[in-house]
Amino acid sequence: MMQKVRIEQISFDLTWRIRHEVMYPDLPFDSIKLDNDKEGTHFGLYVEDELTAVVSLFHKNDSYQFRKFATIVAAQGKGYGARLLEYLVSYVKNAGGKKLWCNARVSATGFYSKFGFATTHQTSVSKGIDFVIMELQLNN
C-alpha cells in the first residue's frame, strides 16, 4: 500500500518530543531544547498524518547547519530520513546556501556520506557521544 508522506515546516516546539524520545530519552525533557530554536527553520516528515521525522535548520549568511535530525525508532530504516535530508538539501540550495553542515554522531556518519557529506577532522565528545563535523558544498 502506498503511504501518504508529506514534509512541511513546523513550529519548533513540535520537534521536541521526537528529539527527546529518539536522541536523549534518558536526559530531562528540557535538555533537547536549543537556546536558538526560535531562530531556526524546522521541518517535519509526516506519514499518514503522524509526525515521524524532524530536523532543524540554522544559518549564518550562506552557511547552513542542521541539528537534531531524528526519525522515530519504529520508522527508522524505511527511507524517511533520506527523503527529509533530500528535501533539506534542495531547500538550502534554493535559499542560496553555499554550505550545509552538521555535527554528526559518529554512529550516523554512514547515513550522511550516502548524500555526499564529507567528514572533517573536527571531532568532539558530548554527553558520552562521539561527534564529527560533516559538510556538503553547494552552489559553488
Ligand SMILES: CC(C)(COP(=O)(O)OP(=O)(O)OC[C@H]1O[C@@H](n2cnc3c(N)ncnc32)[C@H](O)[C@@H]1OP(=O)(O)O)[C@@H](O)C(=O)NCCC(=O)NCCS
Ligand atoms: C540517522 C537517522 C536520522 C536516519 O533516518 P532513517 O529514517 O532511519 O534513514 P533512512 O531509512 O532514510 O536511511 C537511508 C539510508 O541510510 C542508511 N542509514 C540510516 N541510518 C544509518 C546509520 N546510522 N549509519 C549508516 N547508514 C545509515 C540506511 O541503511 C539507508 O541506506 P540504503 O539507502 O542503502 O537503504 C535515524 O536513524 C535516527 O534518528 N537515528 C537516531 C538519532 C540520530 O543518530 N540522529 C542523527 C544525529 S547526527
